Amino acid sequence: MPFSSTQKPEKHHDYHLLPDSESALPAETTDLKNGGRIREGASHVLANEAESHKHKLLKGAPVHRKAYLNKYALGGAILASTNSILLGYDIGVMSGAVLYIRENMNISSTQIEILVGSLNVCSLIGSLASGKTSDWIGRRYTIILAAATFLIGALLMGLAPSFLFLMAGRVVAGIGVGFSLMIAPVYVAELSPALTRGFLTSLPEVFINLGILLGYIANYTLSGLPQHINWRLMLGLAAFPAIIVALGVLVMPESPRWLVVKGRISEAREVLIKTSETKEEAELRLAEIVKAASFLYESPDDGSSLGQAGSSSNWHGQGVWKELLLSPSRPIRRIVIAALGVNFFMQASGNDAVVYYSPEVFRDAGIHNKKQLVGVTVIMGITKTFFVLVSAFFLDRFGRRPLLLLGSAGMAISLAGLGLGSKYLEYSNNTPGWAIALCVVAVCAAASFFSIGLGPITWVYSSEIFPLRLRAQGSSLAISVNRLVSGLVAMTFLSISREITFGGMFFALAGIMVVGTIFFYYCLPETKGKSLEEIEALFDDEVLKFTCGQQILPKCVLWHGHAIFGNEEKSLSTQNRKGLDLVEIGMPYESCIAYVSLFWDNAGFLDMAILEKGSKRKERQILDYSLGRECWGFSWGLKEKDVGGSNGGGGAYVERVATWWRGRRRGGVEEKAVAWRLGNFNMETIEDKRSERGFVLGGARINKFTLLCALLASTNSILLGYDIGVMSGAVLFIKENLKITSVQEEILVGTLNVFSLVGSLASGKTSDYIGRRYTIVLAAATFLIGALLMGLAPSFSFLMAGRIIAGIGVGYSLMISPVYAAEISPAMSRGFLTSLPEVFITFGILLGYIMNYALSSLPQHLNWRLMLGLAAMPSIGVALGVIAMPESPRWLVMQGKVNQAKEVLIKTSNSKEEAELRLEEIKKAASLVLDTSPIGSPDSAHQSNWHGQGVWKELLLRPTRPVRRMLITAIGINFFMQASGNDAVMYYCPEVFRAAGIHNKKELFGVNVIMGIAKTSFVLFSALYLDRFGRRPLLLVGSIGMVMSLAGLGLGSKFLEHSDSKPSWAIVLCIVAVCADVSFFSIGLGPITWVYSSEIFPMRLRAQGSSLAISVNRLVSGVVSMTFLTISNKITFGGMFFVLAGIMVVGTIFFYVFLPETKGKTLEEMGAVFENKDTKNHNKGREMAVV
Structure with a gap:
């Protein structure tokens, strides 16, 4: 039962207040709150002191049990x-x-x-x-x-x-x-x-x-x-x-709540005693009901007026x-x-x-x-x-x-x-x-x-x-x-x-x-475990805002008979990224959240107070909560207090100084006591800093320079998208103009994907040697040569040569674009920025479809050459744009160019302090590769791993457990991305629609444009919300949606195959199913594959690991593209789509089991994410020292 710190417990209540003064707390706790240094073994002292306080303060406390069915x-x-x-x-x-x-x-x-x-x-x-x-x-x-x-x-x-x-x-x-x-x-x-x-x-x-x-x-x-x-x-x-x-x-019996409303308190108490586990629980429930019933009166809820319930206007509704x-x-x-x-x-x-x-x-x-x-x-x-x-x-x-x-x-x-x-x-x-x-x-x-x-x-x-x-x-x-x-x-x-x-x-x-x-x-919010009197608060979004200058002080907390001093801080950042240090360096205040929890019941964490952003400042002196029978009473006090900063600023932060765990992790109570030290920091002018650069997008602050760099790098990916889109239409005219067979058509389409394997495998070593930026230039130049060869091809053999060279360029591009974007991006906005390559792939597909539609009326010997040759234009734009881009700061650190890396980080961060913090994390990660220190020393460039030597051995022959899990994750998601058949559906959708009954080429290209618009719209949605909803939810939604869409497409195709007529509703169903399939792909697998592939590997393995994953991607894409029509001829298009739906079922299970959430994590934290450890301990390495 909740109660205010100003209330005195009635005699029939068995709960007690912790003393308001610090003198009543254990000496070690008081010392900690005053900022003292923790002595060795302090956590054990805290445990013993809290255990002894339990008997002094909390006689008769209820025992924690599982939910009891009365x-x-x-x-x-x-x-x-x-x-x-x-x-x-x-x-x-x-x-x-x-x-x-x-x-x-x-x-x-x-x-x-x-x-x-x-x-x-x-x-x-x-x-x-x-x-x-x-x-x-x-x-x-x-x-x-x-x-x-x-x-x-x-x-x-x-x-x-x-x-x-x-x-x-x-x-x-x-x-x-x-x-x-x-x-x-x-x-x-x-x-x-x-x-x-x-x-x-x-x-x-x-x-x-x-x-x-x-x-x-x-x-x-x-x-x-x-x-x-x-x-x-x-x-x-x-x-x-x-x-x-x-x-x-x-x-x-009659309802106890109706009895209270009628003023029949004693009858209500009798019913509650019968329907509760203990008499104490019955009293707590009765007190909550009386408090709720007090809103029916104009008088206070002291129960004195309940006897006059019958005369009150609201007692009968x-x-x-x-x-x-x-x-x-x-x-x-x-x-x-x-x-x-x-x-x-x-x-x-x-x-x-x-x-x-x-x-x-x-x-x-x-x-x-x-x-x-x-x-x-x-x-x-x-x-x-x-x-x-x-x-x-x-x-x-x-x-x-x-x-x-x-x-x-x-x-x-x-x-x-x-x-x-x-x-x-x-x-x-x-x-x-x-x-x-x-x-x-x-x-x-x-x-x-x-x-x-x-x-x-x-x-x-x-x-x-x-x-x-x-x-x-x-x-x-x-x-x-x-x-x-x-x-x-x-x-x-x-x-x-x-x-x-x-x-x-x-x-x-x-x-x-x-x-x-x-x-x-x-x-509909979750109401599990809440008393009826608490549920109204779930629908009220008025919350307290944590701002610099506000101090969180616990007054008293009782938890199942154990005194817990201090409060457990879950996160001070809505993005859950190292909240304490980010607040210290000046994270904008509207992004801050203090999440106060006490634990543990069988349901897990129990939220006590949530302090988060809001348009208005909300102030509450007392927040009272009741968590039902399992938690029997506490009060939480919040006071505003200004803390002077060392340089005239005002601010407050909290720091963990001691943690005590006791109990069992399974089948029992898990108890925790945490002590905190309050401190201050120089806030300077956070609001001014916030407005200097960047803007909010999807809940994350995007630095403008970082966004520009990511856009330029991602433009490289438009080359693959344009080829996928334009080739789906061009192949119709190539088949007629060059008189090629269906097998040659499959080889022509799939060649680019197969040979992109060469570029993907080479890109890791290349980017470690010449840098990320020049690898982007190399990718654009290679594709430019291939596009010109395709556009000028006089024969099938010449056309094949062009596609081989263009494929190598695509391989380079697909690996380097997301890796560069990931390495230059802050953690809070990395999901959005590293999904931009997929946005540009999708945009390229749409451009290809539009070119097909626009050029289809030209003579047959000319139109397909123009369609393919125009791909040279984006390549030139990319090569010129890269000149204005900085090098990846992580690659610069690996090369010992720390000062240059710092300059890049200052440009791509929202404050100088944030840039310093990011640089320290990168240097710490790089130290695992180097044998000498400091990182920027002249000798560092001579270390064996600076150019990637020995990486393949660590990746494939002797991987650690986290690296093995990263490798399985990266290869798995890239495998299922292409095994889903999305690229094949895009390449051959005119064939699919022709089988469905659409024969006019202009209509076929029109349907392609509709599909391209749908795909572009949804990939933009996914990119904008990746850093808000996270990778896993969007990936699982997209995968499940693809299963449903492919199954629907299979059923529609099967119906058309066995039907003598071609009813319009069945054709529409196939079109809708194809559009739904590519849309769900664009929500999930499309962008998130590139995000995962580029962010999960540690710095020393990132280039080579990403290149291996992208190589699997291109290999599977080539195999699927080169066998799609052949298999479909054997088992029909309907059968093929059912097979793809089955593959995506397996893929969805794989994603659920193997892919962790990486939202808000820095690249340097990924190793801990893939360790088999409690994610709550990820912040351990970043906690501030106690002084």
Whole structure:
């Protein structure tokens, strides 16, 4: 339970305050805080002193345990959730009953939709009324009201003599369902402890799925009865669960939060004692509830006014709708958006409609026997029930967000697969078994992913995110949206499907789920482990800003009975790069963050206070937090204080001076105590420094000179991109003009990539000898010669010679451009700057496509020569631009030219201090290569490693563990970049589109231009956000997207191969899939391959290691390019794209396992990243000395 340092703990609380004065702390700690030098073994002294203080200060502290599932809370949650079985049973049983109702009553499809959807639409009435009702009569009696209403409706349906009578029963039952859907999760959330609330609040969805399964089983069991009896029994049996629910509720307690709101504190305490692990926990929960309830009064939250709750205007919910809808605060507005959004997408996903009409879907897929139809639905019900149980049990372990995002992304993929399968069956003359199986599996997969994510988590979020005063009405509003959307979807599903086919409908639902996944990612925070009273703060982004001149001082902290003095600093930089030293040298204050954490519970770090950038200065004297049962009480004080600098500036920094670890890393508590020393530094005029050079891009500050250099170096990469783009069109005219075969076409295209292997292997040694800058000039000059030879080629042999020479130039270019950009870039912006080569490759592809389109009308003997010869122009521009570029500072240091390196670093850094820091890191890394010191000595140039000797031995014959992992990572990512087939798709996309039915060359080139624009747009997006989101997230998103796109392209191609006609939708699907494939490539593998290849190797191995990785890249590219058409002729284009999709599945797994995050790390830190160590220790080498 949180409390202010000014409050005195009440007698029934077992927590204690640490003394405010430093004199009460251990002597060694006080000495440390005053800046004293740490004696040897001080960390052990701290450990012993803290252990002794534990007994003096914290008698009776609770013991840290795993999340405990209280049996009484579990029983209450199960009884309340049983109410939800009514909706599930109706969904399941109605899917089969409607088959017999249609025949028995001779009703139309429109009447079927009205019959099915009316229950959901009318449940809107119950949902809207339930909030006010539950505030008046209580949560428990609202559950009874819901069961009674549904009971009446079920009896009316089971005895219905006509369609109108049946409709009346569904209307009444719908109102009962509306009451039930709102009240069950709210009651469970208010009854549950924070650490098990996820599991308990997901139980309503578990019972919905159990009800669906029971409905399916009832369909299967009763389908053999006479037609006029079976559907009536199916619907009438729903009365039995309603009776059980109504009786079971009698033994349930009332919600403790509702009791507090009504002023019945003693009754609430009794319920909380029964539903908590200990009496102390119950008291803490009660105090939190009372504090939250105090907002309903004008008087303070001392509990004195709670007895007059009944007379307070808000106790029955008056004024709530105004606060919710008319004048909501920012947190409430965000809560409403989150609750309405998750409920909207839950039903807009079409899950209920798919379940209702699954027999219709399966009938359309080719299953016509009714017994088989209801049998398949039983399989689907079992699947749904299994996965919702998995989700429920792991909700409190993994959290809401991961399961929700996994489920929604899985639904998008499953619905897209179902759409493709349905489309195939619609246009196929027969109904192959594999296609029917695909539809069945896709439906089950969609239902399973729904049960993992949206199904249970919608109810959890809806019931827990609203504050106490708004919970009932807010939840009722959210559930009302849920039921309204469900009704609309159910009542229009068949009608829309008839217009656009089932396949089109499923594609639309897949698109909705893509939008939903994006919404969940941005709008729904993690609520795992938070008490209901804490959740409102998650939706409030007001945070304290750490600025120079603000001092962070802990007042008192209690943690599971152990005194922890000081605070643990996680990072002072949003980029997580050596925060302490960067602040000291003058990092702009708006980029600073102090992240204060205490640990450790089973979930990992627990955030206490986050101090970060913001447009306004936020000040709070006290930040109070409660972390539920596992952490039982502490207070955190923050005070502003000016600290005088030595040169008249003002600033503050903190420095780690002692760390103590104790406990087990697995299966137990991990305890940590950290002491800090406060100091000061000369801030000078940081804001003036910040404005001198550079600007903010994607959260990182980009130095203008560095950006210019990276742009010039990356322009070299435009040569490869232009060749890829222009060759895809030129080869059509070359084939006709020079009369070459398909095999010669493959050799012509692939030759450039194969011979770029020569340049890649040679580039490492060359760049170590002549420098990075002159290697860029050499690459441009080589490609210039090759381009001129190609443009003037009189024959196929002459053309091949030009492509061989151009390929060598491309090999040099692909290695040196990203390496130069990486070595000249600061860590904070390196991701963006080293991704520029891929941006220029993509831009070159677009230029090539535009040239194809523009020159295609010229005579055949002229157009392809102009297309290829124009590549000489960028080469000349690159060669001239390099003259203005500086040499790589890291290469200069390796050559002993330290002063020149310093000049370059000053130009490419935002301050002189930052340049000095970067230089020191480079010199330290270079010292591992040198045998003498200082680095700039005259003898240093004679050392054996200055020109790369012995590097291949270290790389391949005797690599250390980190180097081995770097090598696997670099070679692996380059292998999968080209094994994905992206270059081949780009080269041969006219062939692919021609096979799809586009034969006009002008149209083919037009499609290429569209693809080039899409590719360029997404590679720019990736480059701009690489340093914000990191390498791994974008790489994994891109790889998964490529898998989906290639699979879709394979299915579309397969359909066109087996279809007599060439429907326009299938052609459009292929075009969209190709554009999606290259777009996802441009988000992930495209730019990030060059970033990883250039940054992960240590300085002594960077040139040769990068050249080895790029050689693998070019070799695989050449092999794929030279075999793509041949293999496609054997297994068809569709089969080829399925193979590529399978390769990318393996690639995605490889990236997840082997590629660490390198965002914000300096090049000199990469060795530690690839060590098998805790990444939290990476800063160890840079900690400032204690004086």
